[in-house]
Amino acid sequence: MVTWVRFRHWPHLVLLVMVTACADPAPAPSEDSPDEETPAATATAPPDAPEIPPVDPVPEVLPDVVARVNDTPITADELERAVRSAEIQAGQPLPAQFRDQVYRSVLDQLVSFHLLLQESETLSLTVNEADLEQRIEGMRANFPDEEAFQAQLSNWETTLDAVREETRRDMQVEQVIASQVVPDVDIDADTARAFYDEHPEQFTRPGGREARHLLIGVSPNASDDDKDEARTRATELRQQVLDGADFAELARTQSEDPGSAENGGSIGLVVPGQTVPPFEQALFALEEGETSDVVETPFGFHVIQMTGLQEPQLVSFEETSLEIQQFLAAQEQQARTEAFLQSLRDKSTVEILI
Numbered sequence: 569m570v571t572w573v574r575f576r577h578w579p580h581l582v583l584l585v586m587v588t589a590c591a592d593p594a595p596a597p598s599e600d601s602p603d604e605e606t607p608a609a610t611a612t613a614p615p616d617a618p619e620i621p622p623v624d625p626v627p628e629v630l631p632d633v634v635a636r637v638n639d640t641p642i643t644a645d646e647l648e649r650a651v652r653s654a655e656i657q658a659g660q661p662l663p664a665q666f667r668d669q670v671y672r673s674v675l676d677q678l679v680s681f682h683l684l685l686q687e688s689e690t691l692s693l694t695v696n697e698a699d700l701e702q703r704i705e706g707m708r709a710n711f712p713d714e715e716a717f718q719a720q721l722s723n724w725e726t727t728l729d730a731v732r733e734e735t736r737r738d739m740q741v742e743q744v745i746a747s748q749v750v751p752d753v754d755i756d757a758d759t760a761r762a763f764y765d766e767h768p769e770q771f772t773r774p775g776g777r778e779a780r781h782l783l784i785g786v787s788p789n790a791s792d793d794d795k796d797e798a799r800t801r802a803t804e805l806r807q808q809v810l811d812g813a814d815f816a817e818l819a820r821t822q823s824e825d826p827g828s829a830e831n832g833g834s835i836g837l838v839v840p841g842q843t844v845p846p847f848e849q850a851l852f853a854l855e856e857g858e859t860s861d862v863v864e865t866p867f868g869f870h871v872i873q874m875t876g877l878q879e880p881q882l883v884s885f886e887e888t889s890l891e892i893q894q895f896l897a898a899q900e901q902q903a904r905t906e907a908f909l910q911s912l913r914d915k916s917t918v919e920i921l922i
Contacts, residue, residue: 637682688740778876780833782823785868802869
């Protein structure tokens with residue numbers, strides 16, 4: 569299955585600006601993620617956070633009005649609510665070291681939002697009440713009952729009337745994009761084919777190794793004696809494999825990796841960069857059917873068996889053509905939205921007051 573970058577849309581309740589991750593600018597193929605618990609062998613540490621460019625400091629105490637868009641004020645309260653929305657979307661509080669960057673980014677999004685909202689009024693766009701209520705009911709459907717929904721509104725420090733009005737404005741902005749940007753976006757099959765031919769690396773499934781392993785786990789603060797005991801157990805199990813014991817059965821009964829033991833130690837296809845370095849180095853040094861020496865990783869001591877080799881594989885154009893068109897259309901829509909916003913800024917008066 570090919571996974572594509574998803575581009576943001578404009579409703580200001582969905583401000584994804586927590587500056588905690590970078591998205592790839594181009595599509596890349598990937599395997600479906602398994603539903604079961606991730607095996608210890610394929611668990612890796614998260615990448616380092618991206619470097620964030622410096623911005624002007626944001627005052628700790630905000631003035632009542634933080635910006636104006638064609639004389640329409642953006643208040644400190646609106647900015648704070650939008651930052652809280654970003655925190656909700658990120659699932660974590662705003663990291664203190666990113667406060668200036670996030671507030672600036674959110675404020676820029678709010679300026680864009682108000683430019684689009686004002687344009688919706690210029691174009692006399694209105695929201696159908698039935699569509700609005702359907703959107704509100706969709707929000708309600710995310711909660712088990714009305715009591716839970718009301719509790720969430722209270723937690724967000726808002727009311728249903730306020731949410732309804734914000735949703736109405738969001739839908740007006742969506743209409744601007746739909747009427748002024750989307751109709752001009754059309755990606756045909758020839759354009760998709762040209763992109764496919766020019767970027768073969770984006771449509772190549774990486775080669776890898778099919779593998780299984782068994783693990784004798786140790787805790788991060790284990791004593792030397794505990795480590796020696798775990799290493800000895802792993803060594804004995806490896807010897808049993810070399811003497812003809814069934815690896816899968818040993819993994820089922822002896823491995824301490826809950827993510828793979830019940831599958832006979834199978835961890836499926838492992839591609840470069842997916843596992844911790846000692847595990848990867850040992851696995852990729854094996855021939856098919858060969859069993860490794862005991863390998864130490866932060867999870868404990870592993871015995872690894874390479875069960876199959878998969879070469880890199882180019883995904884066919886027929887398999888990906890529709891998704892390429894969708895990706896390129898989203899990319900084009902993003903570019904045109906930004907150009908449209910710039911045209912609105914050029915004919916507007918925007919004052920940033922912080």
